[in-house]
Amino acid sequence: MERLESTDTNLPRYPVHILIVTGMALLSLLLVRVLAEPNFLNHDCAFLLHGARLLLDGRQPFNDFVDMVPPLAFYMFVPVWAITAVSGVGVALVWNLLCVAYTALTVVLGIIVVRPTGNMKRSDWLSIGPLFCGFLLFTIASMYHIGQREQLFVLAMWLMLLVRWQRSFANPVNRYIAIAAGIGLAVPCFIKPQFLLIVAVLEAYFWVLAFTRTPQERYSLKSAPEVVALIVTILVGFVLSLFIPNIGEYFFHWVPVVAQGYPVFNPDLGIVLSFAMPSGQMMGNRLLVPILSLLSLFMIRRSTLIFPLLLWTLAGCCVYLLQGKGWAYHALPMVAGYFMLASVTVANLVDVVWQAVAQRQKQLAALSALRQSVIVFLLFSGVFSSLSVFLMRDSMSSAAVFPTLNDLITRATKPRDNVMILTTNFIGAYPMLVHLDRRQSTRYMWCFPLPMYMFLKGDKTYAKWDKEIERFYSDIAEDIEKFKPTIIATESNGLWSIHRAMLETPAVRKALEHYEPVGLVNGYSVWKIKYPQPDEPAIDTSLIRSERGG
Amino acid sequence: MIKDTLIVFVESGLIAAAALIMGWTIQTPLTDSWESKSLDSYSQRIGEIAFLDRYIERNPKSWKACIARAEAYSLVYHCQQAVDDCNRAIALKSDEVTPYSLRARAYYYMDKNTEALADFNRVIDAGESTADNFAFRSLIHTRRHDLVHALADGNSAVQLDKRWARGNYALALAEYKLGDLDKALTAVKQACQLDPDGAMSDVLMAMVLNETGKSKPAEQILNHAIERDATCGAAYxxxxxxxxxxxxxxxxxxxxxxxxxxxxDGELRAAAYATRGLSQLGAGNLKEALADCNSAIKSDSNCKTAMQTRVLVLERMKMPNKAGESTKAIETLPK
Structure with missing residues (x-):
């Protein structure tokens, strides 16, 4: 039986039962969580699903609906509706189960990738189980963001990291898994190119590492089908986008407007740095996180996982700060990075203690490598279970979606009816539209252009942006005439007061002649379509009441 | 071989238990002690409500948590949810006054005046004789056209706390409805000074000025109110x-x-329909004027303006019998 020495590089395969049992236990918890909330749907996923629904209804991108995400993203969600139609299961549950399945597949592929352990040091070898554990705990705690682009990126990036890490040891990696990892990573990177910063930083690390290795190991890193697959998939995505109708408007109008105008949604830097925005906040204790991250620096020489995870964390932090919004889900890659870093760090600390104890107890030192790995894993889980809840908050603990218009839309409309919700904050709107099967009937799926135009215009009279603002309102008037939504709900108390300016626009006032005002519902000014009235309204004498109110 | 298998089996059991404990622990809702006070109120409430959702799931008998969540919902004017939580808290601890107080306010904003009055009566009778409670009760009495009690409660509110803006506002509104414009102006000026961001005080001030023929300053005040609060329908x-x-x-x-x-609320709806009806009449749109008057009366059966306008409309439409019926209805209105 092999003993486990610290300088061992000829280790047995890491005990697969640790990975399988941990994977099954934690994936089961994730599955239970998803099944316990069958109607839960992340708002961004709801948004993309709704866009896919509009495509299936025959609506055209940029004519009938507009958004700043690459329009190919909407097409990618079309198969989810197909599965929903065939299975009869609600679309929210279908999507969440697909995400759980994708997580499970990632874990299975990850287990296959880490099987060869040649050239690994003891500390790396012992870190495998804790790394898997940290990754899976992260996915459980990030339940609110299930299916979110950042969460899909973390899943894909984790597998890619394992593949690149194995290559750094010149360990064999299944070619097809490597290509799948590259393709899987390309998809979220295509939808949100900001993620490429994290990919680039890690890739740069592995390339620099390659130059310090033997020729055999350098070859292994450089001939990397996963990197080729990543690049090719992104290029293919770009080429496919060119076939989308009206794509020119996206690249030549919307991309420049968003690039210049997106800072309008930036809060104060203090809010961004505080990591306090709700709606799925996961940031842990602000002292413990940097302390553990700094502690990891002392472990850099022990485990080759530490430095790439540290780089991942720092790059993730940069991506979060560059986006500048402070939104909770923007911090997901960073949180995943430091959480996995903490799991590996704690595992190594536990191993240090274990080795000190084992040196004094010959029976413990005589244990086989496999037994020691199980013991270290169990000790790690004892320590980490008490730390983990302070390192990362459960995302559902800060995510409440208010049922703002649900009652109104349910009562006043029926499935597949057109409704128009004009808002700059769609968190409450799209899960509702998807669940109730209504159709957003303005091309501005959320009214991001208006704040951007106003921001770009500033305080000056600037003809170009004044025209765009005018066009924005006339587009809304046109959409009202075209789609005849049963209900129009306009955000009336936001920063940009869509409602007020809209009603000052003659074209909109004209379009609203076919509508009657209903009133204020949870901050939305609501209008309902009029139905044909008889020529002479009968006088309802029951309205003349003598009671004195109440 | 069997021994190895048994060891692996035992290890798997321990690993599974450890993993499940970690998985369960990570889902523990903890508050974030690093709350940024610079977050807007709405964002703070989202965080509080989300945490309380998880907490109440695990502690369903916690009436304090229900009250806390009701309070959070009240602050973002999600009144039905606030009422539901108050009902839950009352079911768990019926002798606690706080949920009645929160529910009363939620009912007020939902325009459920009978229920709101019942709750405010209970709260005040229980000893919570605060300026704010009297102010709200005064406003409810005004809505129900019980101006005598509205005035009494308005005065109580101001006596208890002269610097409570809502109390001064409630008193001003009661005085205005009773026709005492001087006293109304005094009280509303105080309300505006105490709550410079309060659009409703501005609206009332404008109403008083309008009644006294000062429409230009009234218009300025109203435009200013709309700048501060784009949802102020009363200003429009x-x-x-x-x-x-x-x-x-x-x-x-x-x-x-x-x-x-x-x-x-029904009162504003009625007033706006009534004024629109009058404007439609002035513009010669008789059908639209009649429809608006009917809508106003449906919202508030005591809306005198709407009833009087309807009489005029019916006379213009050459329906004297129906005009006569409407005139009789006006005579039955409370003075």
């Missing part, structure tokens, strides 16, 4: 009244329509 309505007085009927109709799209 009053601007509609001013435009109607100046015979700018088309503009008056537009403004009243905006007011209707922002109305959340």
């Amino acid at each position: 309505w009053q601007l509609g009244v001013i435009n109607e007085t100046e015979k700018k009927y088309t503009r008056a109709v537009e403004l009243c329509t905006i007011a209707l799209s922002l109305a959340y």
Whole structure:
């Protein structure tokens, strides 16, 4: 039986039962969580699903609906509706189960990738189980963001990291898994190119590492089908986008407007740095996180996982700060990075203690490598279970979606009816539209252009942006005439007061002649379509009441 | 071989238990002690409600958590949810006054005046004789056209705390409805000074000034109120009244329509329909005027303006019998 020495590089395969049992236990918890909330749907996923629904209804991108995400993203969600139609299961549950399945597949592929352990040091070898554990705990705690682009990126990036890490040891990696990892990573990177910063930083690390290795190991890193697959998939995505109708408007109008105008949604830097925005906040204790991250620096020489995870964390932090919004889900890659870093760090600390104890107890030192790995894993889980809840908050603990218009839309409309919700904050709107099967009937799926135009215009009279603002309102008037939504709900108390300016626009006032005002519902000014009235309204004498109110 | 298998089996059991414990622990809802006070109120409430959702799931008998969540919902004006949580808290601890107080306010904003009055009576009788409770009760009495009690409660509110803006506002509104414009002006000025961001105080001030023929300063105050609060339907309505007085009927109709799209209570709805009806009459749109008057009366059966306008409309439409019926109905209104 092999003993486990610290300088061992000829280790047995890491005990697969640790990975399988941990994977099954934690994936089961994730599955239970998803099944316990069958109607839960992340708002961004709801948004993309709704866009896919509009495509299936025959609506055209940029004519009938507009958004700043690459329009190919909407097409990618079309198969989810197909599965929903065939299975009869609600679309929210279908999507969440697909995400759980994708997580499970990632874990299975990850287990296959880490099987060869040649050239690994003891500390790396012992870190495998804790790394898997940290990754899976992260996915459980990030339940609110299930299916979110950042969460899909973390899943894909984790597998890619394992593949690149194995290559750094010149360990064999299944070619097809490597290509799948590259393709899987390309998809979220295509939808949100900001993620490429994290990919680039890690890739740069592995390339620099390659130059310090033997020729055999350098070859292994450089001939990397996963990197080729990543690049090719992104290029293919770009080429496919060119076939989308009206794509020119996206690249030549919307991309420049968003690039210049997106800072309008930036809060104060203090809010961004505080990591306090709700709606799925996961940031842990602000002292413990940097302390553990700094502690990891002392472990850099022990485990080759530490430095790439540290780089991942720092790059993730940069991506979060560059986006500048402070939104909770923007911090997901960073949180995943430091959480996995903490799991590996704690595992190594536990191993240090274990080795000190084992040196004094010959029976413990005589244990086989496999037994020691199980013991270290169990000790790690004892320590980490008490730390983990302070390192990362459960995302559902800060995510409440208010049922703002649900009652109104349910009562006043029926499935597949057109409704128009004009808002700059769609968190409450799209899960509702998807669940109730209504159709957003303005091309501005959320009214991001208006704040951007106003921001770009500033305080000056600037003809170009004044025209765009005018066009924005006339587009809304046109959409009202075209789609005849049963209900129009306009955000009336936001920063940009869509409602007020809209009603000052003659074209909109004209379009609203076919509508009657209903009133204020949870901050939305609501209008309902009029139905044909008889020529002479009968006088309802029951309205003349003598009671004195109440 | 069997021994190895057994060891692996035992290890798997321990690993599974450890993993499940970690998985369960990570889902523990903990508050974030690093809350940023610079977050807006809405964002803070989202965080509080989300945490309380998880907490109440695990502690369903915690009436304090239900009250806390009701409070959070109240602060973002999600009144039905606030009422539901108050009901839950009351079911768990019926002798606690706080949920009745929160529910009373939620009912007020939902325009459920009978229920709100019942709760405020209970709260005040239980010893919570605060200026705010009297102020709210005064406003409810005003809505129910019980101006005697409205005035009494308004006075109580101001006596308890002269510097409570809502108390001064409630008193001013009662005085205005009773026709004592001087006292109304004194009280509303105090309310405006105490709560410079309060759009409703501005609207009342404008109403008083309008009644005394000072429509230009009233208009300025109303535009200022709208700048501060784009959802202030009452301000749009009053601007509609001013435009109607100046015979700018088309503009008056537009403004009243905006007011209707922002109305959340029957009183404002009735007032805006009534003014729009009057404007439609002025513009010669008799069918629309009649429809608006009917809508106003449906929202508030004591809306005198609407009833009087309807009489005029029916006379213009050459329906004297129906006009006569409407005139009789006006005579039955409370003085």
